[in-house]
Every structure is written in structure tokens, then in C-alpha cells.
Amino acid sequence: MTAPATPAPRTVPTPGADAPAPLDRRGLVVGVSAVAVTIVAVFVGSEGLRWFDAALAGYLAGTLFAIFGVAYRYTVWLRRPPTARLNRRGWEAFLRPGRRGRNVAHLPGLLVRNVLLQTFILRRSISRWLAHQLIFWGCVLAVLVTFPLTFGWLHFQSVGQDAQQYQAFVAGIGTFEFASRSVLGWTIFHLLDIAAILVLAGVAIFLGRRLRDPGAIAIERSNDFLALAGLFAVSVTGLMLTVSSLWMEGSFYVFLTNLHALTVILGLLYIPFGKLFHIFQRPANIGIEYYKTEGARGGALDCRSCGKPFASALQIGDLEAILPRLGFDYSLADGDNYQRTCPRCRRRLLTQAQSARVRGFG
Numbered sequence: 001m002t003a004p005a006t007p008a009p010r011t012v013p014t015p016g017a018d019a020p021a022p023l024d025r026r027g028l029v030v031g032v033s034a035v036a037v038t039i040v041a042v043f044v045g046s047e048g049l050r051w052f053d054a055a056l057a058g059y060l061a062g063t064l065f066a067i068f069g070v071a072y073r074y075t076v077w078l079r080r081p082p083t084a085r086l087n088r089r090g091w092e093a094f095l096r097p098g099r100r101g102r103n104v105a106h107l108p109g110l111l112v113r114n115v116l117l118q119t120f121i122l123r124r125s126i127s128r129w130l131a132h133q134l135i136f137w138g139c140v141l142a143v144l145v146t147f148p149l150t151f152g153w154l155h156f157q158s159v160g161q162d163a164q165q166y167q168a169f170v171a172g173i174g175t176f177e178f179a180s181r182s183v184l185g186w187t188i189f190h191l192l193d194i195a196a197i198l199v200l201a202g203v204a205i206f207l208g209r210r211l212r213d214p215g216a217i218a219i220e221r222s223n224d225f226l227a228l229a230g231l232f233a234v235s236v237t238g239l240m241l242t243v244s245s246l247w248m249e250g251s252f253y254v255f256l257t258n259l260h261a262l263t264v265i266l267g268l269l270y271i272p273f274g275k276l277f278h279i280f281q282r283p284a285n286i287g288i289e290y291y292k293t294e295g296a297r298g299g300a301l302d303c304r305s306c307g308k309p310f311a312s313a314l315q316i317g318d319l320e321a322i323l324p325r326l327g328f329d330y331s332l333a334d335g336d337n338y339q340r341t342c343p344r345c346r347r348r349l350l351t352q353a354q355s356a357r358v359r360g361f362g
Helices: 025-045 054-079 081-094 100-116 126-151 183-189 191-212 214-219 224-247 253-270 275-298 313-326 343-357
Strands: 154-159 162-170 173-179 300-302 309-312
Touching: 025 054, 025 126, 054 081, 054 126, 054 253, 054 275, 081 100, 081 275, 081 313, 100 275, 126 154, 126 191, 126 224, 173 183, 183 191, 191 224, 224 253, 224 275, 275 309, 275 313, 300 313, 309 313
Parallel strands: none
Antiparallel strands: 154 162, 162 173, 300 309
16 A cells, blocks of 8 residues: 655745845835934933943944844844734734733733743753843843943933042933942942853853753754854953953053954844844744734644644644745645644654655565
């Protein structure tokens, strides 16, 4: 008896597929607009550049490039057929009449679990979750300090004639006062050092896993270490500035300043094009949670082979609609679709097809 072959998808020709893709006009508009808004915010927040430090101009240039790149890529990514469909389905599920209040009430919990605590990683491995948390909160802390300082939104002034008493100003508005030699003062002036230590701890855990875990070694690629190397370089050079000023009497400080600036600017330029871009994609996962809930409410689809339910009818219907737009057609001769086959039956059909191809494995 001949085993049924696993159908191969028919490739649907896409007009102009071999031609280089032109720049996305909407992405350009969004990117340029984001840069323009940032420049205006810098000018206003620094009181007409009064508190903008010209020594940080390189950091600002790198930040503006990163903002343009992230805005452009995010706009293009959001318009891809699969992402656009998920985005639309997520909003439809969130704004579903009769469930809006419940969806809004669930939103804070989803943000905490999926974005802040990243509990989906905890289910895979405690060490991976800890590494992600250390790097995440280290980077968040660094961003909250670095960008306001770079933009001129944050500065400190001594209070009266007391050189040890400072007041923090945000966008020209005076806030709290603190003593520079107090615990609070030491913490404020070393926030970037704390952030660097958190990031380095996370990087160390990731490197240890990638160098020892057989599963990670088997699937790792050459660029998997690039993001870790960048985070390591930024953190180490930043800590060396503190070491130079506190314990080396300022030796090599100018060199270290330039080296640190170079690592930060290169890191900013890398963000739109590398693995760190997923930082901006992750919040979109909130919409997928609502999409999954909506799919579960709509019922599961039965496998065309074994007849057991395996996925939501909403998800499979969207797959059947999107895949042809990407150049793949999984429709079958009998009018059915191969996407309606559960993963277990796909593995079984594939094994049977391979066995029939080589006339048995025995």
C-alpha cells in the first residue's frame, strides 16, 4: 500500500520579486517625523539648548539615527501581510463590543507579565529568565538616565553656596534636592554604573549558556554574539570611566570617553538592524494574547487527517488567507488545505512519504 505523500506548497509568482525593494514611503515619512519631533523635544526640553551639552552631540546624532531606523523598520514590519493581519485581529479582539471593559482590565496584567516580568521565558529556563531580566532592567535604567541627559532634559545645580547640596532639574523645572555624599546622592551619580553591572551579569549568564549548553551551541549563528558583545563593550567602557575618575586620578579618561562614545553610538546604529529590534516588537505580543483569546472563543478546528481539534479556526483561516500572498499555496486538489493538518499528523505523513520514497526503512 502506497503511503500518502506530504504535499509540497505551490509557489505563487510574485510580480517584481527579483527587483530590489524600493524604500517604503510611509516608513520614510514616519521615520523623518519621529526625528523631527525628537529634535523639537530636545530644543524645548533643554530650554532652547541652554542645558544641552555639546560634548554629547555624537550621542544625540546616534540616537536620532536609531529613532529613524526603528520608526522606519517598525512601520515596514507592521505592514507585512502576517503582521498586519495579526495587528488588525488584535485590535478587533481588544475593541470587541461587550468585552472592552474586561480587556482594559486585563491589560495591566498582560503588560506586567509579558513586557516587564517576561514570564513566558521563565517557563523555559530560570537562568534565561534571570539573564533577560538583568539585561532588560539594566538597559531600562540606562535609558532613563542617558537619554534625558543627552537631550538636555535633565541637569543638576548646586544649591546656594553649598557645593555638596544639589537640586535636580527636569525640563527646567526644579525637583528634589539631595546631598551628594548621602546614600541617595551616591546612588543617583552611579545609576549608570549600577545599570552596567546588571547588564554585565546578564551577559555573563547568556555567554555561559551559549558556551556550555549543547542545544544552544547547535543552533547558534555568528551574529548571535554581536548583541552581547555590544552590550559588554558599552558596559565595560562605561565602568572604566568611573574607575579612571575614582581610582586612577583621571588617567586615560579622554581616551576612555571617546572609546565609550564609540561603543554607544555603534550600539545605537545597530539597534534597528539587529536582534535588539525585538525590544520594540515585544509589546505587539499583547495584541496576540487578545487574538488567542478570541480564537479560543471561536472554537477549534479539527485535523483533516485524524479528526482531532488542534488549533483555532480563526488562526487557520488567517493562515490560509495570508500564505498565498507570501507566495505559498497549500491548497489541495480536493478543495481542502494542508494547513488544516495537525502537527502530529504532519510528522506522520512526512515519515510515510519518506519511507515510500526510499521503499521502506527496514
